[in-house]
Amino acid sequence: MIAVLALLAGVLLGLWLDPTVPSALQPYLPIAVVAALDAVFGGVRAKLDRIFDDKQFVVSFISNVLVAALIVYLGDQLGVGGQLSTGVVVVLGVRIFGNVAAIRRHLFRA
């Protein structure tokens, strides 16, 4: 419950502050969102599995976002940014799908 409220608070904060993203960081925003989603669904699933761990959640969130951004940055420098972002999205997408499927099984027993 607290987590949901915190998420809402974050969303409202973001909408209220409406910060301008520096243009250098703009390409990494979508990838960061996907990486964050992966961390979130991982956390929710761990919660349902009763193995949630605060430290693990925080570390996985930050490292996911950073590593995803780093890979895209490297790809951009090497001229394969598009392909590498596709790779990142595929890997994270697979993980999100798997975790959501596990969450679904937990919640609906199906």
Place this chain on the structure above:
Amino acid sequence: MSDEQGEGRRGGRGFSPDFLTELFRSPLDPGYADAALRRAERGQPGRAGWSVGPVSVAVVVLLGFLFAVAYRQTMAEEPGRAQARSGLVAQIQQREDETDELSTRADALREEVNRQREAALGGSHAARLRNLEASTGLGKVRGDGVVVRLADAPSGQQPLSGANVGPSQVLYSDLQGVANDLWGAGAEAIAINGQRLTATSTIRNAGQAILVDFRPVTGPYEVSAIGPGAMRKRYEGSRSALTMRKVAQDTGLSFEVREADDLTLPAAPEPQLRYAQPAVSASPSGADELSGSGSSPSPSGGGR
């Protein structure tokens, strides 16, 4: 696939030989299982219910913030793109309107010049000039002739047969062929969608567009030609007509030839001659010959 898999993976941590298989089988970060195991070894109970630690709450706030920022960013980018596009479209339309206006003005001025010239020259010279202009495409002409209409096949109506029948759009070469065969059939003046063809006219394509004298024309294409009464029959037997009939049958584009009475073809814009200099010869015989051929725009006239 939850706990027991976490247990099963415990033995061989690190990267499994088949990373993708592993990824599909157990998407959860293995760190959670490890942390749970460590806690169990130390005898701490896992957190119950939905409560999370303050650090996690901070991260979740950050997460919502991230989502909101990303959303804002995407929404802010969208109108920019749409604006740029509609701005360009508006610019194109405005320029086209300007061009139309200017060409209308040029036509009016040309008429004015003609009138003044006729008043200044008077008589036979003016008539000769008019005839020359009509035959070279620089003057407006009227007469009976044929109209060849070509149109792309309606999109979505692709030929079902797997045979390679070629594109179902009208190509610039089709228009070239039609114009050439109309000349061959005796046409004395031809215009494509109101663009009069002259000796220096070009029919080319640039990307998807067909340009006649560097002005884009869009389908349906109407090639109007003024010529002798037998022109239609002669054109129907020509190569481009036969080819286009077959193409129309195969691909579904439309092609029709009809006779039209009292066509009016506009004047072509004056060509800019940069290299060719008029070689003036004052010989009266040549002048008579020119005026003779020019002054007979009778439908049964030249081109044979």
